[in-house]
Amino acid sequence: MSADKLIDVRNLNVTFKGEEGPVYAVSDVSFDLAAGETLALLGESGCGKSVTMKSLMRLHPAHKTRIEGQINIDGVDLLSMRPAALSAMRGKTVSMVFQEPMLAFDPVYTVGDQIIESVMRHEGFSRADARKRALEMLERVRIPSAAKRLDAYPHEMSGGMRQRAMIALALACKPKILLADEPTTALDATVQIQVLLLLKELQRELGMSMIFVTHDVGVAIEVADRTAVMYAGRIIEEGPVDDVLSNPWHPYTQGLLGATVHPGMDRKEALSAIPGSPPQLTRQITECAFAPRCSYRTDECLKPMPAAYQADSRAVRCIHALAEV
Numbered sequence: 336m337s338a339d340k341l342i343d344v345r346n347l348n349v350t351f352k353g354e355e356g357p358v359y360a361v362s363d364v365s366f367d368l369a370a371g372e373t374l375a376l377l378g379e380s381g382c383g384k385s386v387t388m389k390s391l392m393r394l395h396p397a398h399k400t401r402i403e404g405q406i407n408i409d410g411v412d413l414l415s416m417r418p419a420a421l422s423a424m425r426g427k428t429v430s431m432v433f434q435e436p437m438l439a440f441d442p443v444y445t446v447g448d449q450i451i452e453s454v455m456r457h458e459g460f461s462r463a464d465a466r467k468r469a470l471e472m473l474e475r476v477r478i479p480s481a482a483k484r485l486d487a488y489p490h491e492m493s494g495g496m497r498q499r500a501m502i503a504l505a506l507a508c509k510p511k512i513l514l515a516d517e518p519t520t521a522l523d524a525t526v527q528i529q530v531l532l533l534l535k536e537l538q539r540e541l542g543m544s545m546i547f548v549t550h551d552v553g554v555a556i557e558v559a560d561r562t563a564v565m566y567a568g569r570i571i572e573e574g575p576v577d578d579v580l581s582n583p584w585h586p587y588t589q590g591l592l593g594a595t596v597h598p599g600m601d602r603k604e605a606l607s608a609i610p611g612s613p614p615q616l617t618r619q620i621t622e623c624a625f626a627p628r629c630s631y632r633t634d635e636c637l638k639p640m641p642a643a644y645q646a647d648s649r650a651v652r653c654i655h656a657l658a659e660v
């Protein structure tokens with residue numbers, strides 16, 4: 336584990352104990368994040384992006400989840416942290432903007448009270464000072480009539496407004512790391528861009544590191560320094576975002592780029608670029624999970640996957656890519 340990394344994840348496995356048997360949601364995932372860096376976690380629906388992010392906050396219920404591997408956050412071993420240390424860390428060292436805004440807010444308290452409570456707890460502020468910080472944050476995320484909005488309940492806000500309020504809540508204690516889980520997906524296109532730009536601006540101001548989850552290649556290029564591409568619970572390719580997305584090594588990444596919606600193309604047509612669909616995760620897949628959809632497939636692909644091949648600050652898990660690079 337390297338000490339200069341804010342996040343260092345090694346061989347993470349997350350298995351859910353489902354009623355119909357285990358779900359192998361995340362398998363052998365390793366990545367890191369340096370100070371000030373933005374990593375885009377890229378991949379289509381169900382590939383394990385949110386499960387990976389929630390693991391970094393230890394948000395999975397212990398009795399239903401088995402987590403193996405190592406997660407170091409700012410030099411601390413997350414998986415052995417006690418509850419008090421864990422709640423001191425959440426929102427302060429690492430904060431998360433959730434895919435579903437309703438997950439972040441409790442519907443029975445006002446938005447202001449929830450931000451105030453977090454600031455009082457983490458920063459030791461008085462209620463009056465915490466209210467000032469909450470107001471400042473709502474203004475910073477450009478919520479109009481911010482003073483009035485402090486006393487609004489989450490359901491009284493529009494989707495775009497609630498998303499901004501959630502960013503204000505996540506950033507109120509100036510965390511070192513922000514986990515942004517598809518923070519703009521639920522918004523319409525113009526609001527998406529505004530929220531994206533706002534996040535980048537706040538990141539610069541606060542000097543935060545960020546993991547940005549998205550299924551949108553264009554968004555990844557816009558926000559990130561590096562990208563990690565996930566497929567069926569594994570990271571199958573990783574590296575500087577421009578290199579990976581201009582010259583993808585893994586056939587899945589190549590397909591994902593082919594599946595990107597270009598202007599004038601309808602979404603259905605674009606998504607058909609990769610035939611077939613991702614596998615069920617009810618079996619532990621040790622071979623290449625993409626093989627059934629891959630036009631380069633050979634018998635070798637059905638054997639247990641080798642470790643990632645690494646070169647030029649990039650990594651890829653495909654024996655064919657490995658032969659070519």
Ligand SMILES: Nc1ncnc2c1ncn2[C@@H]1O[C@H](COP(=O)(O)OP(=O)(O)OP(=O)(O)O)[C@@H](O)[C@H]1O
Pocket residue numbers: 351353358360378379380381382383384385386387434550616
């Ligand atoms: N609590 C749970 N119990 C059982 N299976 C789960 C649970 N949470 C997630 N999964 C499964 O784990 C897999 C990964 O889910 P995850 O939410 O991480 O996908 P995702 O990449 O975030 O997708 P999306 O882009 O749609 O948000 C899916 O197959 C999902 O059904």
Ligand SMILES: [Mg+2]
Pocket residue numbers: 384385386434516
């Ligand atoms: Mg998700």
